[in-house]
Amino acid sequence: MQIRHALTQTSQPVSLIVNNEKSNTRNIGMNPATRLILTILCWSPSLLTAQQLALKTNIPALAVRVPNLSMEVTLGPSLTLDVAGMYNPFQVSETKKWKLWSLQPEIRYWLCKPYSGTFIGVHGGVGQFNMGGIGGSVDLGSLGQFEYNALKEHRAQGSFWNAGLSIGRHWILSPRWGLEGTIGLGYGRIHYERFRCVHCGESMGSGDKPYYGPTRAALSLVYMIN
Template identity: 25%
Template structure:
């Protein structure tokens, strides 16, 4: 937790230093992804303007759902860089990001625990609703390296337990956001 706080503080300081004499765009924003909230994922994102048409993006995600026959636990981070068409937090943008996550997924038969990491590209758009609020959408894909262990959730003591270790590289969606953004 201290590393996350230190990273966010460092990002804010870099953003404040890089935006010394700008007059047009908002410098910082905080957002929440509505699509991820529907799946039970707690998330928060921060966008820091670092240039006239660029910003640093950091997203943190956590899903605490673990029940008897269902597990959707996971923790992830997605730092990225956005290139805006006009100015940060207004209009269209494209971005690059790095995804990293630890996960524990399972149903009543099998469970899969592991991690993933990889780069990705995204495109999005923000619509200004008022002076302090915007709605943003973003979609992206990336190349992910995944390493995990698959095993049965329950094994009778009279049976053998089969554990499968796998490493793979896959192309997958890495972003799907409908975000509500507050501008500072």
């Protein structure tokens, strides 16, 4: 939602660049720094000996075919660290592209105790995207049709970062399983370049736009490891 909202405010083209075909299919896989951060988080002895460890997946993201995984560890009596990651290297079809990765750590303060009840958090995030051929409409009943056609005929590729505050709640379903909902608001920036079609390399210009609004949203299935 954040990416699409900013891209609807299309600026005038500032350059016209014709790239070769190879540039159309650039891989937006995670850079070495991101891989290193994930490796440290997954294998640090301090995390492996934490009091509690939870693995989660964001159900709405899975519904739109974006693989994702989150890990949360206990830091103290009321504090936890949550690290959420998304990575989708797959192209939807010949006419649609929906590639992205993102990493979003968050420090949480629990009003009761970790993994039970309400929490508030401070988060930040970074990511890259390569999207095109995405558009359509949603029937809002008496409010009419909501259309999102900013990338229906075009492609956008770029990066983003954000930071914000969030609030959420964890519901215990069993000793091992739980459900978590969270929403966050904040500020971010999106840097992107628009291309004339999904596969071609003809640039329509670039932009760098600020963003105010939702920076985090998830309804996650939680599994407690220890």
